[in-house]
Amino acid sequence: MNELWSLSAQQVSSRVRNGDFTIEDYVFQLLERINAIDDKIKAFITVNDDALETARKIDTKIKRQETIGPLAGVAVGVKDNICTKNIRTTCASKLLHEYKPPFDATVISRLKERDAIIIGKLNLDEFAMGSTTEFGSFGPTHNPWDPNYVVGGSSGGSAASVAASECTVSLGSDTGGSIRCPASFCSVVGFKPTYGSVSRYGLISYSNSLEQIGPIARTVSDIVMMMNAISGHDENDNTTHFQKMYEFSDASDLKKPVRFGLVKELIEGSDPVISRLVYSSMDLLSSAGFKWEEISLNSIDYSLASYYTIAMAEASSNLARYDNLRYGFDCQPEGYEWNSYFSTIRNNFGDEVKKRIMIGSHVLLSGYYSKYYLKAQKIRSILRQEVKKLFKYIDILISPTMPVLPFRLGEGIDNPMKRYLIDANTVIANLIGIPAISIPTGFNDKLPIGVQLMADEMQDQLLLSVSKIYERIAGVRRKPDFI
Ligand code: GLN
Numbered sequence: 001m002n003e004l005w006s007l008s009a010q011q012v013s014s015r016v017r018n019g020d021f022t023i024e025d026y027v028f029q030l031l032e033r034i035n036a037i038d039d040k041i042k043a044f045i046t047v048n049d050d051a052l053e054t055a056r057k058i059d060t061k062i063k064r065q066e067t068i069g070p071l072a073g074v075a076v077g078v079k080d081n082i083c084t085k086n087i088r089t090t091c092a093s094k095l096l097h098e099y100k101p102p103f104d105a106t107v108i109s110r111l112k113e114r115d116a117i118i119i120g121k122l123n124l125d126e127f128a129m130g131s132t133t134e135f136g137s138f139g140p141t142h143n144p145w146d147p148n149y150v151v152g153g154s155s156g157g158s159a160a161s162v163a164a165s166e167c168t169v170s171l172g173s174d175t176g177g178s179i180r181c182p183a184s185f186c187s188v189v190g191f192k193p194t195y196g197s198v199s200r201y202g203l204i205s206y207s208n209s210l211e212q213i214g215p216i217a218r219t220v221s222d223i224v225m226m227m228n229a230i231s232g233h234d235e236n237d238n239t240t241h242f243q244k245m246y247e248f249s250d251a252s253d254l255k256k257p258v259r260f261g262l263v264k265e266l267i268e269g270s271d272p273v274i275s276r277l278v279y280s281s282m283d284l285l286s287s288a289g290f291k292w293e294e295i296s297l298n299s300i301d302y303s304l305a306s307y308y309t310i311a312m313a314e315a316s317s318n319l320a321r322y323d324n325l326r327y328g329f330d331c332q333p334e335g336y337e338w339n340s341y342f343s344t345i346r347n348n349f350g351d352e353v354k355k356r357i358m359i360g361s362h363v364l365l366s367g368y369y370s371k372y373y374l375k376a377q378k379i380r381s382i383l384r385q386e387v388k389k390l391f392k393y394i395d396i397l398i399s400p401t402m403p404v405l406p407f408r409l410g411e412g413i414d415n416p417m418k419r420y421l422i423d424a425n426t427v428i429a430n431l432i433g434i435p436a437i438s439i440p441t442g443f444n445d446k447l448p449i450g451v452q453l454m455a456d457e458m459q460d461q462l463l464l465s466v467s468k469i470y471e472r473i474a475g476v477r478r479k480p481d482f483i
Helices: 009-017 023-041 051-063 106-113 156-163 180-186 220-230 264-268 272-287 298-321 338-348 351-364 373-390 416-421 427-432 460-474
Strands: 044-047 075-079 117-122 169-174 189-192 212-217 259-263 291-295 396-400 436-444 447-454
Touching (some): 075 156, 180 189, 189 460, 264 272, 272 436, 298 427, 436 460
Antiparallel strands (some): 189 212, 189 436
C-alpha cells in the first residue's frame, strides 16, 4: 500500500487493528522517506535503529490477538532534549553528543507502554534556546515549505518532520513558544498544555518554571490522542497535577456558548498580512455564530523582558551541571588539571548558550537580584492577575501565534533583540502556565501562518474542543509541494 506515511495517528491506529497493513510496512515506508528527503530538511539528529524491530513485535501481538495499546504502531519523533534510554540525547550541544541516557523520560515510557514507536530524535536549538533551530551543533533545520526559510524553534525538527510526513506525530518542549512557533512556521498543530499536565521527568531542563512537553501533529484529533497518552500525575515530577482531568475527548460539542477575546496589542504588533488573516478568521467564526470582542492586556509590554530574565536566570542554574565532572565532554586533557577541564566546557557551549548563562548569572547576583530577577517575577504576577480577570468573562484568547512570517535562514542573526521580539505572543502562556495551541490558518504565498488560541489553566479540554471547531471553520490543511 502506498503513502502510509501520509496517514494521521488516528488512521494508523485504527487501520493496523483492522489488518489493512502491517506496522512493519508503515515504519519501513517512513524510514525510506526519511532517507530520501531528510537531507533537504535535516529534521533528524538520530534515527532509531530499533524502530523496525519494535514494529515487528507489535505486529506479532496483533497477529496473536493480544491486547495492544491505543497508540499501537504510531511513529513518534522526539525532540532531542527528551531522554530516551540507550538512544543518544544531545540537546544539539557538542557537550552531549555522546550522551546515551540510562533511562526513559516519563513521556517516553508512557508512549512505549501504549505501543507507540520512537522513530528518531529531532533537531533543536542548543538546549532549546532559540526560535529558529539555527543554533544547534548539527546545523539548521530547513522549512519544508521552502528550504531557504527558517523552520521556527526551538522544536524545529519536531515541526518540520511532521509537516514533511517523516513521522506521524512528534513531541516538542515549550518554554516560551518552542512548540507553537515552529508549528506555526510549518503549518502543523502544536499544543502547550497547562503547566503540570505532562511530566518533565527526563526533559533536560532549560527553565523549569516555564517549560512543558507537548505534542505536534497534523490534526487536532492527533493532539488529543497524544495528550491522553502522555499527560497525568507522575511521582517523579512533583509539579504534575493529581486531578484526573486528562480524559480528553475529540468531541467538538460545547455545553455553553464560547466567548472569544482577540488580544488587541498582539494584533497591532503583527505583520499586516498576518493581522488581516486573523480578522478574516474571526469573520468566519462570526458567520458560524460565535461571538468575539477585542480585549486589551496592559502588562503585555513587559512580558518579554520578564520572560527572558526568568528563563536566563533558571538556565544559568540548570546548566551548572555541565561542569565536565557530572556531565560533559570527554576531552581527555593531560591529567586532571582544573583549568583545562573548565575551558573545554567553555569552548563547547555555543555562543547563544554562553550568553544566556552569563546574563542569567548576572541578574541573580546579590546586587542586581531585586533590580532584575525580582522585578521580572513581579511582572509575572501582575500579568497573571490581569489574564485571570479576563478569563472571568472570556473563554478563549486569540492572537497570531507569531507576529512575523517565516524569514530566510540567517536573516537578522546578528540582531538578537530582533530575534527575541518574535516571541512576544507566545511567552504569555508560559509565564502564566495556561494552555495554548497554534493552528494552521493560512498562507502568504507559500509561507504558513498560524493562529494561537489560549484558555484558562486546566481548561485544556475546552481549548482542544474549541480548537477542533476552529480547525474546521478557519483552519487550512495542505502538504508542502516540494516533497
Ligand atoms: N525562543 C524562546 C527562547 O529562546 C523559547 C524557547 C523555548 O520555548 N524552548 O527562550
